[in-house]
Amino acid sequence: MKEIxxxxxxxxxxxxxxxxxxxxxxxxxxxxFKRAVxxxxxxxxxxxxxxxLAYRTRIxxxxxxxxxxxxxxxxxxxxxxxxxxxxxAKDANILAAKLYPAGATTxxxxxxxxxxxxYPVFKTMSDQGMLLLIHGEVTESHVDIFDxxxxxxxxxxxxxxxxxxxxxxxxxxxxxxxxxxxxxxxxENIAATITPQHLLLNRNDLLVGGIRPHNYxxxxxxxxxxxxxxxxxxxxxxxxxxxxxxxxxxxxxxKESNCGCAGCYSAWGAIELYAQIFxxxxxxxxxxxxxxxxxxxxxxLDRNNEELTLVKDAWLMPExxxxxxxxxxxxxxxxxxxxxxxxxx
Ligand code: NCD
Ligand code: ZN
Numbered sequence: 001m002k003e004i005x006x007x008x009x010x011x012x013x014x015x016x017x018x019x020x021x022x023x024x025x026x027x028x029x030x031x032x033f034k035r036a037v038x039x040x041x042x043x044x045x046x047x048x049x050x051x052x053l054a055y056r057t058r059i060x061x062x063x064x065x066x067x068x069x070x071x072x073x074x075x076x077x078x079x080x081x082x083x084x085x086x087x088x089a090k091d092a093n094i095l096a097a098k099l100y101p102a103g104a105t106t107x108x109x110x111x112x113x114x115x116x117x118x119y120p121v122f123k124t125m126s127d128q129g130m131l132l133l134i135h136g137e138v139t140e141s142h143v144d145i146f147d148x149x150x151x152x153x154x155x156x157x158x159x160x161x162x163x164x165x166x167x168x169x170x171x172x173x174x175x176x177x178x179x180x181x182x183x184x185x186x187x188e189n190i191a192a193t194i195t196p197q198h199l200l201l202n203r204n205d206l207l208v209g210g211i212r213p214h215n216y217x218x219x220x221x222x223x224x225x226x227x228x229x230x231x232x233x234x235x236x237x238x239x240x241x242x243x244x245x246x247x248x249x250x251x252x253x254x255k256e257s258n259c260g261c262a263g264c265y266s267a268w269g270a271i272e273l274y275a276q277i278f279x280x281x282x283x284x285x286x287x288x289x290x291x292x293x294x295x296x297x298x299x300x301l302d303r304n305n306e307e308l309t310l311v312k313d314a315w316l317m318p319e320x321x322x323x324x325x326x327x328x329x330x331x332x333x334x335x336x337x338x339x340x341x342x343x344x345x
Pocket of ligand 1: 015041105106107135216217218219246248249262263264
């Protein structure tokens with residue numbers, strides 16, 4: 001049996017959702033992560049400091065007794081976001097704001113449809129030292145869904161990075177070699193998160209032998225050459241790439257539907273899956289940087305003091321998670337074996 005001890009990790013991108021669901025999602029993440037960046041795409045979205053602080057209180061109330069866990073709050077940018085909103089958010093210790101192009105993903109209909117109109121807001125964010133988190137996909141209907149991330153780089157990201165060289169940007173959940181190479185070639189102010197599903201899977205896992213709705217997330221899984229490039233940069237030890245699960249629960253009915261929702265609920269096996277990926281790639285010694293150091297460094301926060309031990313001891317992800325209201329969620333990797341588990345102290 002193998003064991004590895006690392007600085008306690010953080011999740012730099014996930015979706016807790018709200019209200020009753022917090023009793024499921026917050027403990028599932030707090031069991032292995034000390035902090036997590038809470039995405040603001042609630043209904044209605046988290047658009048100002050007051051809403052973010054109230055949401056933070058609801059998340060904190062769901063942290064199990066005796067555990068230390070800190071949500072990192074974010075603001076949802078809309079066409080109406082003002083420079084004043086940013087200043088107030090920064091004063092309230094909200095570290096980042098999220099840019100969703102309108103219509104790009106789950107609950108993004110209130111988001112931004114003319115990115116350049118937000119340039120004054122980006123300027124204020126840059127001055128205030130607030131991070132810009134980007135869902136990098138164009139939404140024009142004529143653009144093929146597999147090309148939307150690359151097109152976003154060409155149409156928007158190149159210009160944003162050139163205009164705002166001091167703005168810290170996280171290119172979230174990257175899915176292509178193009179995105180990995182863009183981040184690599186960029187300044188020290190651009191970094192990226194990578195999910196377990198984009199390291200483990202490619203589009204064959206979505207479409208061959210039948211449609212697999214539980215592997216459907218956005219940005220959509222790409223071809224295997226992209227998956228391989230993401231794996232290369234994730235295990236490279238380069239501090240521009242760090243952990244962000246994008247854990248995003250939807251009910252079973254919402255996923256297994258005529259028009260299924262995008263999002264994989266990976267919290268139950270998050271750090272374990274990354275350990276498996278790094279182990280399979282012969283790079284377990286690079287897991288700690290990716291999972292526990294680089295994200296905190298990029299956000300300008302201290303690294304965690306605690307440690308987490310993982311043991312190589314196989315277990316099965318349940319087929320189904322049942323919520324107290326009887327709704328069911330199919331977790332990512334349901335019914336499959338995971339090689340690593342968190343050692344309980
Ligand atoms: C996320 C969700 O369900 O909120 N879905 C997803 O497929 N990743 C939204 C997002 O991060 O795009
Ligand atoms: Zn997300």
